[in-house]
Amino acid sequence: MIKKIYKSILAIIIGHITVLKHAFKKRVTLEYPEVKPLLNDKFRGEHLFDINKCKACGMCQKVCPANAITIIKDENGLNEYSIDYKKCIFCGNCYYYCNFNAIMPSSNFELACSSKESLVITFKKAEEA
Amino acid sequence: MINTDLLKEYFPDVLVYDYYIFVEKNIVDVISFLKTKNYVDFDVLSQIIAADCTDFVQLTYRLYSTENNEFLNVVTKVKDEAASVTHLYKSAHFDECEIHDLFGINFVGNEKLERLYMPEDWDGHPLLKSYDQTDERLEWNNDQSL
Amino acid sequence: MTNLFKTMEINVGPQHPSTHGVLRLILELDGEIIKSCKPVVGYLHRGIEKMAENRSYLQYLPIVDRIDYLGGFFNSYAYCDCIEHLAEIDVPDKAKYIRVLCMELNRIASHLLWLGTFMLDLGASSPLFYCFRDRERILHIFEALTGQRMMYNYFTFGGVRFDIPSDIIDKISVFIEDMPECINDYENIITDNPIFVSRCKSKGILTKKNALQYSITGPNLRASGVNLDFRKSNPYLVYDRLNFDVSSDISGDAFSRYKVRIFELHSSLKIVEQCISFIKNSSDEFLNKSVKPVMLNIDNAEYTSSVESPRGLMSCTVMAGGKNPYRVKWRTGSYYAVQVLPELLINAELADLMAIFGSLDVILPEVDK
Structure with a gap:
């Protein structure tokens, strides 16, 4: 009985010493809005779209699991390209399978906005002068 | 490998292709034979797989033997009604509830049978190929104004 | 007077903070003693099996990561294995090793999260922070490797998407050097602590017979005295070439489930x-470049893969039907662990509910699918 109590007290003391040891370790958390996390270039955030590279082949539409991409074509090729962030699940299939590197990932993850309409991002071909 | 000769002796009309056994009827007898009488005892029912083949539902009972580390699939066809195996393997209860919910198969002998995922008053059985999403609670899904 | 002999029905969940997701338990209590328990699942049902039927094989690949979000690599591998088997795709050796590497790191991350939340359920808050701090290091490695912290979409048909850069290998080497000391620290705080021991020893005993009857797999089964690990018994990938140990315990209580998982952290490292x-010295390809995943077309065939996930046997059955899967069925470990809960809770005290439930390591998205 006394042995058991002795063992329990010893275990608690060892536990407390371990916890105390951890109190002096380096801080790992970030104060988020002021300090931004460092993200690598592979991070799948907001899409960067280059309308001049896009050939409107429809590959991104074909591999998108959520049907988030709409392509409107006319006789001159691509006219309008839009990504619906209400549907997008950020799987990255669209840039993994794009043959022309027209769509690329970016590390912008702060996509919160105040209206539903601004979640659909549309790229339009510039009118030629 | 399982002893197919012994199985064929008891059940002459089963078809055996390496790890698949096709059974027309008496599925519970075959499974209880595989669990107890065969020299490899399949002590775990890993899962029950259901698939809708338009005019019938195919049930695959996936058995596992912890002694021989072997899987065995017992395949049968059912229509609306099937026999429960909960008295042989207790793990079958959730599987049967799920198949009842998603395929509309009624398992005779399972008293606690109920819908597992969907609400009690849900129309239709979602994993059937004939299921069309007409439930009014899904309307928000198609609403373009949102 | 008559009320004294009546039992009381109470409801736990679905939004109870300790249920690790959304599980509802209907308990019947006689004083402090639980007389019966009925789990109600389905609050997180997303129809993942139905989603496969109107998507191509490639479109379904990112979605499978969401089945068990703490072990995304295991889901991805189970699905990729099926497709590779059905379409007869060869996987290079290096890709196999990268897959094992990712999956074992994922197993450590998953067990660390379990350990932290389990201790929080029992009232110890500091292990939670230590576990999350160390898990964060793994997630940083995954973020640098795959592009995201939890929904990786990294495995693809025929290998993995990117090669593993040497700086990430260095990061992992540093991590596995530091980790044994961290695990030692957890054990110093937890294992001998008299409060933890008295709350876990001989609580929620799962007998060997019951575990097999209820089709329990993974660490929960090994804690009940059956030494079954699918990495050893039905080796997949390169597990037959690797040297590792599998631990089992005979008592089957919450404490032995804890011990088995702590041992698994060491064997994963x-x-x-x-x-x-192997990866450092290999000059192999990381992806079988001859595969055309977008236009994959598979004739009618069926295959079931078996993967040892942190929560037991995970298997994916794909019935191919041309351009898209005819039917996909997932078998997950937690699904059966929820089912055994009423068996463990009968005649247990209400205060032990979370110790027993937490020790089973149930993840609800995996149950509801």
């Missing part, structure tokens, strides 16, 4: 070490 030494 050992596997990661062996994978790194």
